[in-house]
Amino acid sequence: MSDAKKPLLEVSGLKVEFTTQDGVVTAVHEASLSIGAGETLAIVGESGSGKSTTAMSVIGLLPGNGRVTAGSIRLEGEELVGASEAKLRTVRGRRIGLVPQDPMSNLNPVAKIGTQVAETLLAHGLATRKDVDRKVVETLEAAGLPDAEARAKQYPHEFSGGMRQRALIAIGLACRPQLLIADEPTSALDVTVQRTILDQLDTMTKELGTSVLLITHDLGLAAERAKHVVVMHRGRVVEQGPAKQILEDPQHPYTQSLVKAAPSVAMARLRPEDFTAKGEAADAPAGPGAQAPDTIVEFDAVTKEFPIRGSREPFRAVDEVSLKVPRGTTVSIVGESGSGKTTTARMLLKAFAPTSGTVRFEGKDVFALSRAEQREFRQRVQPVFQDPYSSLNPMFTIERIIEEPLSFYGKGSKTERQQRVRELLDQVALPSDMARRYPSELSGGQRQRVAIARALALKPDVIVCDEPVSALDVLVQDQILRLLGELQQELGLSYLFISHDLAVVRLISDYVAVMQDGRLVEAATSEEIFTNPRDPYTRTLLASIPGNELKIAS
Incomplete structure (x- = not known):
């Protein structure tokens, strides 16, 4: 990074392996990236490129058969690789928030939206039993949900896809974290809803000064929303740099193929x-x-x-x-x-x-x-x-x-x-x-x-x-x-x-x-x-x- 300030998050030489029936598989090979305070960095790549695995390593949420075998993950200079589960629990939510990809499978279908937001607030001591209802409404309003008091009493299936995603953003930012990991936060949404959600996310993170690690396979979205872009392919970082530069002058053959294949309204009908x-x-x-x-x-x-x-x-x-x-x-x-x-x-x-x-x-x-x-x-x-x-x-x-x-x-x-x-x-x-x-x-x-x-x-x-x-x-x-x-x-x-x-x-x-x-x-x-x-x-x-x-x- 050209920024002389010390990065908020610094990942260096990260290696992640999974134990499978066919032996040990390396999912991430010596990946390195850094995010400054208040910045948005996007990791781009197709399924299996290692982008989500890298992000989940940061927050310590790898599946049971996965582990970090080499490298370093530092949050404000504090090493997270090898940290105890008790230590990671203090990091999750409070210092690093998460907005997962599929809101329907990441929200409890039998619990009201308000109850699920309240759990986060109570778990991190950000509300008491007396004022939790008021804090829940404030949190949902901040995420742009209309009529938040009534919405808090509804179940996920009563929400549209965009509303469910707003609820997840509310939960992810409830603790005002320093870093938010947004894993394909709008991939299942229509373009107009997608833009509304991303605009809301931008507004909230700027107000809170939160940095964002955006995971996406959409190069156009990454270039529009992020200051820097990291391109991953088969577990390796193949290119990274300013978003505009990556889009206009890609250097690695894989990045060039991504840019060439990205649908754009500027392109003509295939002939x-x-x-x-x-x-x-x-x-x-x-x-x-x-x-x-x-x-x-x-x-x-x-x-x-x-x-x-x-x-x-x-x-x-x-x-x-x-x-x-x-x-x-x-x-x-x-x-x-x-x-x-x-x-x-x-x-x-x-x-x-x-x-x-x-x-x-x-x-x-x-x-x-x-x-x-x-x-x-x-x-x-x-x-x-x-x-x-x-x-x-x-x-x-x-x-x-x-x-x-x-x-x-x-x-x-x-x-x-x-x-x-x-x-x-x-x-x-x-x-x-x-x-x-x-x-x-x-x-x-x-x-x-x-x-x-x-x-x-x-x-x-x-x-x-x-x-x-x-x-x-x-x-x-x-x-x-x-x-x-x-x-x-x-x-x-x-x-x-x-x-x-x-x-x-x-x-x-x-x-x-x-x-x-x-x-x-x-x-x-x-x-x-x-x-x-x-x-x-x-x-x-x-x-x-x-x-x-x-x-x-x-």
Whole structure:
């Protein structure tokens, strides 16, 4: 660091090992970093890079089979490596706070939010039984929770994702720590909620003078929010320096690949020349308003309402949405959680019937098909879901997972189906020996490739992609998006692509429809949406993308 002041936190030569069934695995190799008082430092890297392990070493919260085997961790010059558990308990909360990644799994589902904040305040002597209720309300208000007194009496499941994250921030900063470790604090949130949470975090930490160690796989977010960035790859620090410098002039090949793969609204739609696959797709028609012969899917004034227990008025999730998908193109529906985008897509998949309006496939109402037509429709419209682990049967081999739709619809003999599985694995760039493995033996990106192979098994015309890359690291995300583009180019597929990530949508889409509170607020070509957004909500979404205004090296 160029700062002459002594750092608040100094990590040097850190080595962390885990004892596994296959022997000792080194997760962090001689990592070094430092954070000054009041500064924000971001550690960036994909899953397995060692960034979270490094952070958990600082606070002494490694899993039981993990241990620091070398190096030093000093907080204001005080060594934490080798400190007793009693000593570490005085450090946690009071001097080092933590905001973990998943608020739903890190909040007690059977305890009220106020009770969980109170536990922290009482444990560290920051409140008495008499004044704890008042202190809880003050702590939640400081984290930006509206109507904090009422919210304190609610359970986590009654909170939205953003509200749960605010509750975790309130707990993490309740003791006014010198350092806050924020481990992917907004990775599961929509961009507008993400920006609100990060702005609130910035405000609180600046008021308290708290330093922040931010863990993220999002390079744009890191560069926007941190003064310094540390890039980790396979347990090693491969590059570190000022955030702007790392983003604009990355030196290490891995950092260069991260920057290149990072989705940005400044980037153009992926074009055929960006793909390695050969083949020609049908020429794209003029747009979402194209004439009926060129339109493969059409939503015509579609509305979907759900009954609410204890209320006479139903909840209107989708409100008179009209949208066309031209054959051979990608139409993306974007919006925040609760905007109605997934409900709209699931009506095409016949998971829900519309309350009113019509969903058409090649001009036919999909809810008025004969049994034979329905059987054919099911084969020609296939889904790829958000979480590839939960959408694949963990008890089935990869071969059985991909073969299952072929077997269900009686396609070919057993030998022919096995041959088709090998063809599909090759098509999604997976080795043939992958067929004998189980989902748990695959990475997230490999599992999503399997999900795509299964969707392709019946040679569909339309694939509904529901947040297919949101659970993946940026490099894997880039690979999957390019794969989808190659397959579209080769097979002439039409995609209905659901996402809350406008930077991803920019790369994959020909046309974009923006939804808010169940209504379609804007629909146009991708170029029009990103260069000349007309609706204020669309402009808000664009402005909320982390790193949106930063210059990224080409």
